[in-house]
Amino acid sequence: MILLPGLTTIRVLKMVPNLKPYWFGNSTMFLKRKSDYVQNANPREGLEIIWKKMIELGEMGLVFNPYRGKMAQIPSDATPFPHRKGNLFKARYSVSWKDPSPAAAQNFLNQTRELHSCMTPYVSKNPRSAFLNYRDLDIGVNSFGKNSFQEVYGAKYFNDNLQRLVKVKTAVDPENFFRNEQSIPVSPSKALGNQTVKNIAYLDVSNKQNCMRFYTTIFNNIS
Numbered sequence: 001m002i003l004l005p006g007l008t009t010i011r012v013l014k015m016v017p018n019l020k021p022y023w024f025g026n027s028t029m030f031l032k033r034k035s036d037y038v039q040n041a042n043p044r045e046g047l048e049i050i051w052k053k054m055i056e057l058g059e060m061g062l063v064f065n066p067y068r069g070k071m072a073q074i075p076s077d078a079t080p081f082p083h084r085k086g087n088l089f090k091a092r093y094s095v096s097w098k099d100p101s102p103a104a105a106q107n108f109l110n111q112t113r114e115l116h117s118c119m120t121p122y123v124s125k126n127p128r129s130a131f132l133n134y135r136d137l138d139i140g141v142n143s144f145g146k147n148s149f150q151e152v153y154g155a156k157y158f159n160d161n162l163q164r165l166v167k168v169k170t171a172v173d174p175e176n177f178f179r180n181e182q183s184i185p186v187s188p189s190k191a192l193g194n195q196t197v198k199n200i201a202y203l204d205v206s207n208k209q210n211c212m213r214f215y216t217t218i219f220n221n222i223s
Helices: 009-015 042-057 069-073 101-119 152-172 208-219
Strands: 030-038 063-064 089-097
Touching: 030 101, 042 101, 089 101
Parallel strands: none
Antiparallel strands: 030 089, 063 089
16 A cells, blocks of 8 residues: 555545455454665665565565654664664565465565565665564574573664663563563673662553653663
């Protein structure tokens, strides 16, 4: 679906009655998302290679989410989210399907990986950055072993902010009670001493805004 300025999804659906976005009435839908960040304009020949690969694969979606503007005015270390100045846009690779069979899942997972691989020459490097919210387990999972703090997914999601986030995690949750496959790991030494975090003790973190203030305050008080 292509949306023009001033047109919402609902308005487009009213204009084209038979058009339905994939999420309408598809409660059993399976999906896979991957991401990249693009920092230099893609050459025309690169775009043509990408289009040909998408045609070959047949089911893949590719979205470019523009950045720059206000995003570029916020330093990459001002908040845990680092993907700001220097990025032209975020690339999202997506596919959705209904067939519950393992063969179908493997087919569509492979399609996302092929398109992601095809984009390698045109995206960020060292690290090849990724967008946290898509939770791409292909880039690594946390084994919670003694070297789990070195897992590559953290550097891809958080770039140079990762080490500060490890310190935050170790100060707030030293026993790693709150964890998932790609959670921030605890420092292996846990030798951080008494970290002092100001003005957060009585924030109601069930409130989304307060929760954001909570973590941003901790992040900004640990260097």
